[in-house]
Amino acid sequence: MSNYIFIVEDDPNIRDIVSAYLKKDGYHVSMVDNAEKAWELTRGKQPDMWILDIMLPGMDGYELCKKIRQESNVPIIIISAKDEEVDKILGLELGSDDYLTKPFSPRELVARVKRLFKRTTIHYEQKPHESGQQLQMGALIVRHNDRRVFWADHEIEVTAKEYELLSNLIQNQNRAFSREELLTLIWGDDYFGSDRAVDDLVKRLRKKMDGVPIETVWGYGYRLSHEEEANT
Structure with a gap:
């Protein structure tokens, strides 16, 4: 069964071009021109990925992204004519997985869709000491076989x-990763956004898991520490 992608974009030319490229690659696509309609239509069947424009009539893409994240961890790609760093950071803070600035190549969007699907479905190779593809450190458990x-x-x-960050950290306990390393590991080596994206991921995880021992290595990056109390 092909992956189901929902496109929310008010420009009919962009909708049609993006849809054509995605369908050519075998994806099942639905598309609407406003967030309210999208939200209503997906109450019955959630897509496997969202592609959201920011500047929409009525509810904007940021608000829709926030609503989706309150109910689902489905991958989200934001597309926008805005190219300011603050807009990209806001999109990532609200839980989007990628951000593409207009004008963009439809082939680039398809490549990012493929990479994001691959990253959300790939199972990490089991190491000899990883019984059942599960790693544990104190109260934290990361299960690789079902990504829980x-x-x-x-x-x-x-x-x-968020899962990829935790997975990389727990597989390398007490190792300090620079923000640049984490950007490459999680977003890929062609990501050119701000390293604030890493800080935002850590901030969200700390909020979800009060006391999680993700330690800040000041001026450098982060590590998952064996110490009971990590510096925050």
Whole structure:
């Protein structure tokens, strides 16, 4: 079964071009021109990925992104004519997984869609010491076989990017990663956005898991520390 992508874009030319390229690659596509209609139509069937424009009539793409994140961790790509760093950061803070600035190549969008689907479905290779593809450090458990996260005996809903950050950190406990390393590991080596995206991921995880030992290495990056109390 092909992946189902929902496009919310008020420019009919962009909608048609993006849809044509995605369908050519085998994706099932639905598209509407406003966020309210999109939200109503997806109450019955959630898509496997959202592609959202920011400047929409009525509810904007940021608000729709926020509403989606309150209910689902489905991948979200934001597309926008805005190219300011603050707009990209806001989109990432609200839970989007990628941000593409107009004008863009439809082939580039398709490539990002493929990469994001791959990142959300790939299973990490099991290491000899990883019984059942599960790693644990104190109250934190990351299960690689079904991409689930548990903290203090409670399952935590995480986005694809949040999962990848935790997975990389828990597989390299006590190792300090620079922000640039984490950007490459999580977003890919062709990502040119601000390293604030990493800070935003950590901020969201700390909010979801009070006391999670993600330690700030000041002026450098982050590590998952064995210490009971991590510096925050």
